[in-house]
Amino acid sequence: xxxxxxxxxxxxxxxxxxxxxxxxxxxxxxxxxxxxxxxxxxxxxxxxxxxxxxxxxxxxxxxxxxxxxxxxxxxxxxxxxxxxxxxxxxxxxxxxxxxxxxx
Numbered sequence: 001x002x003x004x005x006x007x008x009x010x011x012x013x014x015x016x017x018x019x020x021x022x023x024x025x026x027x028x029x030x031x032x033x034x035x036x037x038x039x040x041x042x043x044x045x046x047x048x049x050x051x052x053x054x055x056x057x058x059x060x061x062x063x064x065x066x067x068x069x070x071x072x073x074x075x076x077x078x079x080x081x082x083x084x085x086x087x088x089x090x091x092x093x094x095x096x097x098x099x100x101x102x103x
Contacts, residue, residue: 008037009045017079020071027066
């Protein structure tokens with residue numbers, strides 16, 4: 001995924017993907033309010049995601065003034081693969097195989 005050790009990029013990918021999957025894509029305005037990073041940082045990361053076809057901007061059906069951010073299959077596939085990787089790592093982890101000990 002195109003996160004380059006960036007918490008901001010990862011948050012954008014998660015938020016955009018989730019809202020695409022539940023068929024409620026966020027407007028640009030709501031996306032900017034959804035993450036606690038600078039507007040300039042969000043714009044930079046979003047421009048990169050758009051330029052590399054990880055997501056697209058589309059006009060809202062009801063209000064053409066609104067631009068909605070929609071994940072592309074490339075983003076959804078990468079996130080699914082990342083999820084499998086995390087799941088596999090957790091299954092192999094010895095921490096999850098033994099109960100937590102408390103003092």
